[in-house]
Amino acid sequence: MSDARNSILTKLRTTRDAHPLIPPASDFAPIEAKQWAKEERLPRIRRLMEAVHTEFLDATDADWPEVLREFLASEGVGSLIYAPATDAGKRLAEGWDAASTALIPYDRPLEDLKPRLFDTIEAGLTTSRGAIAETGSLILWPTAAEPRTLSLVPHIHIALLRTDALYDTFLQAMREQGWAQAMPTNVLLVSGPSKTADIEQTLAYGVHGPKRLVVLVVHP
Amino acid sequence: MDGNAPDFVAASRAALADPQLRGNFRRAMDGLMGKRAAQFADAGEWTGVRALAASVRLRALSKLPELLEKLEENCTRNGITVHWAATTEEANGIALDILHRVDARLVVKGKSMVTEEMHLNAVLEKNGIEVLESDLGEYIVQLDGTMPSHIIMPAIHLNTKQIAHLFKRKIKDAESREDAAYLTDLARRVLRAKFQAADVGMSGVNAAVAETGTLCLIENEGNGRMCTTVPPVHIAFMGLEKVVENLEDVPPVISLLPRSATGQPITTYVNMISGPRKDGEKDGPREVHLVILDNGRSSIYADPELRDTLRCIRCGACMNHCPVYTKVGGHAYEAPYPGPIGKILVPQIEGLEKRGAMPHACTMCNACVEICPVKIPIVEIMGRLRVEAVKPRGAVKDGGAKASRAEAMVWSGWAAMNASPTAYRVATLAMSKLGNAAPSSLPMLKEWTSVRTKPRFAGRTLHDLARAKGIPDV
Numbered sequence: 001m002s003d004a005r006n007s008i009l010t011k012l013r014t015t016r017d018a019h020p021l022i023p024p025a026s027d028f029a030p031i032e033a034k035q036w037a038k039e040e041r042l043p044r045i046r047r048l049m050e051a052v053h054t055e056f057l058d059a060t061d062a063d064w065p066e067v068l069r070e071f072l073a074s075e076g077v078g079s080l081i082y083a084p085a086t087d088a089g090k091r092l093a094e095g096w097d098a099a100s101t102a103l104i105p106y107d108r109p110l111e112d113l114k115p116r117l118f119d120t121i122e123a124g125l126t127t128s129r130g131a132i133a134e135t136g137s138l139i140l141w142p143t144a145a146e147p148r149t150l151s152l153v154p155h156i157h158i159a160l161l162r163t164d165a166l167y168d169t170f171l172q173a174m175r176e177q178g179w180a181q182a183m184p185t186n187v188l189l190v191s192g193p194s195k196t197a198d199i200e201q202t203l204a205y206g207v208h209g210p211k212r213l214v215v216l217v218v219h220p
Numbered sequence: 221m222d223g224n225a226p227d228f229v230a231a232s233r234a235a236l237a238d239p240q241l242r243g244n245f246r247r248a249m250d251g252l253m254g255k256r257a258a259q260f261a262d263a264g265e266w267t268g269v270r271a272l273a274a275s276v277r278l279r280a281l282s283k284l285p286e287l288l289e290k291l292e293e294n295c296t297r298n299g300i301t302v303h304w305a306a307t308t309e310e311a312n313g314i315a316l317d318i319l320h321r322v323d324a325r326l327v328v329k330g331k332s333m334v335t336e337e338m339h340l341n342a343v344l345e346k347n348g349i350e351v352l353e354s355d356l357g358e359y360i361v362q363l364d365g366t367m368p369s370h371i372i373m374p375a376i377h378l379n380t381k382q383i384a385h386l387f388k389r390k391i392k393d394a395e396s397r398e399d400a401a402y403l404t405d406l407a408r409r410v411l412r413a414k415f416q417a418a419d420v421g422m423s424g425v426n427a428a429v430a431e432t433g434t435l436c437l438i439e440n441e442g443n444g445r446m447c448t449t450v451p452p453v454h455i456a457f458m459g460l461e462k463v464v465e466n467l468e469d470v471p472p473v474i475s476l477l478p479r480s481a482t483g484q485p486i487t488t489y490v491n492m493i494s495g496p497r498k499d500g501e502k503d504g505p506r507e508v509h510l511v512i513l514d515n516g517r518s519s520i521y522a523d524p525e526l527r528d529t530l531r532c533i534r535c536g537a538c539m540n541h542c543p544v545y546t547k548v549g550g551h552a553y554e555a556p557y558p559g560p561i562g563k564i565l566v567p568q569i570e571g572l573e574k575r576g577a578m579p580h581a582c583t584m585c586n587a588c589v590e591i592c593p594v595k596i597p598i599v600e601i602m603g604r605l606r607v608e609a610v611k612p613r614g615a616v617k618d619g620g621a622k623a624s625r626a627e628a629m630v631w632s633g634w635a636a637m638n639a640s641p642t643a644y645r646v647a648t649l650a651m652s653k654l655g656n657a658a659p660s661s662l663p664m665l666k667e668w669t670s671v672r673t674k675p676r677f678a679g680r681t682l683h684d685l686a687r688a689k690g691i692p693d694v
Contacts, residue, residue, distance in 0.1 A: 002304050004304040004305055004306040005304035007306060008306060008460065008514050008518055009285045009289065011518045011519075011521075011522065012285040012288070012460075012521055013285040015518070015521060015522035016282070016284065016285065018522075019522075019523075019524035020282070021278065021281055021282040021527065022282065023275055023278035023279040023281075023282045024271070024275045025275065026272055026275040026276055026279060027268070027271070027272060027275070028468070028472075029268065030264075030265060030267075030268025030269045030271075030272055031269060031272065031471060031472060031475065033268075034265075048485065106502065108502065109502050109503070110450070114416055114450075115416070118412060118415075118416050134485075135485045135486035136486075137490070144500040144501045147503040147504075148445075148449050148503050148504055149449060152442060152446065152449060152450075170470075170471040170474065170475075171468060171472075174467060174471070175468070179432075179467060180431060180432055180466065180468070183298075183432045183433075183434050183467070183492070183494040184494065185493070185495050185496070185497065185501060185504055186449075186491070186492065186493055186494070186504065187492040187494075188445075188489060188490065188491055189486065189489070189490035190488065190489060191485075191486050191487070191488050192488050194440070194442040194488060195440050195441070195488055196356045196357075196440060196441050197440075197482070198355070198356040198357035198360065198373060199356070199360075199380055199383055199400040199403055199404065200244075200248075200378075200379050200380045200383075201247075201248055201251055201252075201373075201376075202400035204401050206404070206408065207356055207404050207407065207408055207441045207442065207443070208408060208411060208412070208415075208441045208442035208443040208445075208446055209441065209443075209446070209488075209489070210442070
């Protein structure tokens with residue numbers, strides 16, 4: 001181990017022991033108290049996310065691929081990259097009518113897809129692991145089958161949101177889903193399309209990440 | 221002082237004389253204060269979550285060495301390589317070793333204040349490595365060849381017109397358009413090509429979770445995600461105080477940070493990274509490195525009073541609410557961290573010889589303390605550093621550097637005068653008779669009277685007047 005490591009840790013330990021710090025107890029009640037009735041969560045998520053330019057589409061389990069296809073066609077989106085090995089991906093590809101929008105499977109490492117992903121593919125589809133009412137945030141949980149860049153590089157990110165996993169707070173979501181037991185390589189909260197206010201505090205959308213975020217709500 | 225030492229007084233004077241700069245800051249700070257206040261309209265919620273966040277930070281500090289070891293252990297288990305640096309030179313050396321090993325030519329960076337502290341960009345450029353800041357504000361500042369003037373909004377000192385001119389000068393094929401949407405899109409085009417081509421991505425860390433070995437980064441633009449996802453190597457830099465104990469400690473910090481900083485309920489992205497690309501995963505960097513930097517923090521930690529400086533979560537709200545910062549702007553401090561937190565942090569890192577003026581750039585109005593989301597007693601620490609600069613009792617770097625014999629003599633004279641009734645009577649009588657004859661060009665009066673009228677001593681003392689009214693002296 002490095003000298004820096006040992007000298008830093010020794011100094012911290014010695015000086016802390018000379019002057020111990022007794023922290024106040026952490027009372028999570030002020031966060032636990034933030035609760036919304038079940039039927040209020042989705043409208044709240046929608047309102048908060050729309051306030052930062054997120055778009056919403058409503059569909060059901062039976063028709064979401066069709067709703068998505070129609071949306072892409074009406075917006076003139078020529079290509080959609082998706083995760084072919086996920087249940088949603090399989091469902092999407094089943095009988096997809098590619099007349100207006102080509103489906104591109106994310107089936108190889110990023111290195112082999114980079115130029116297409118950055119330069120030509122217009123939209124990316126991911127699932128989500130729920131959403132958070134307090135802040136209007138989607139929980140994305142990328143996997144080997146559903147890579148991280150699907151929701152990052154294409155200009156339009158479309159996320160499926162099922163209405164059975166809506167949480168009050170970030171804290172509640174991580175507790176109920178048991179995140180601390182096994183964190184994946186990457187977890188994300190996404191609360192809108194990419195934005196900046198770095199030029200004289202003028203809000204502008206689509207600076208580095210997706211310019212548009214579309215939440216496709218899949219109602220039971 | 222050598223010629224290169226920062227001169228806060230001179231820099232402030234120049235800033236105060238620049239109406240454009242003052243206008244830019246005034247507008248920005250007013251906007252940020254208003255948006256923040258709207259987020260904390262529920263006083264009970266603010267009080268409760270703030271106490272929780274402060275307890276999270278204090279608990280982390282109370283176990284700092286143990287948590288850093290646990291963070292190292294869990295990061296290592298997750299496949300993240302952990303490096304330790306006592307100084308900024310060591311941290312730069314660690315970065316260069318990695319860059320040389322992977323033969324890096326192009327680095328893209330997400331916002332990281334620690335790398336500003338390290339002057340990493342200058343080091344990389346000296347070594348022939350192209351480095352590009354990708355946060356829009358940082359990119360603007362880098363193009364302009366200056367420093368960030370605010371830790372959250374680096375280009376807050378410039379207006380749209382100034383940025384449009386800069387882009388026109390520096391970016392090929394840029395049109396001359398004073399339009400934030402156009403300028404943002406222009407930067408998108410330039411930087412997307414760089415994200416694709418970069419060999420290494422660099423970032424800071426907002427919170428590192430010991431329990432799970434997770435690095436949390438928050439941002440709005442997506443550049444942080446680009447830097448930590450697309451290039452084959454990711455190097456993250458953190459000050460050693462950035463650790464928190466448990467994953468559950470992240471929500472309180474994330475709840476207060478964006479609301480305090482920019483008045484948003486949450487940032488667009490909360491990015492939690494717990495390792496490099498695993499077998500079978502299709503993207504993400506193949507190597508993730510974490511550089512833990514001390515750079516004077518362990519000395520700050522050693523002092524039980526100054527230790528509170530390390531609670532900071534770098535929201536920048538103290539700047540937005542500081543009457544001094546708003547008037548002089550971020551550049552006058554010539555430091556990586558300006559404003560109230562800079563005034564207590566930078567002198568402790570760089571020493572009171574070089575930075576002794578900073579703790580004096582404070583009116584002690586307490587606005588920063590009232591809005592600090594983790595309740596740092598900034599003003600108390602400011603007072604302590606003023607004392608350290610003349611009468612060291614702790615181990616602050618260059619303590620006593622500002623001690624002045626003349627000032628010490630004046631104060632001991634003052635103390636002696638107030639300790640003896642006779643001396644007091646003689647001195648007040650002398651001042652009422654002769655005080656007004658003192659020219660304002662006297663050494664210590666000169667500076668003070670340069671912006672104020674010299675007060676006149678009354679012909680008769682208060683005691684004298686009271687006695688004349690029949691009120692007995694005590």
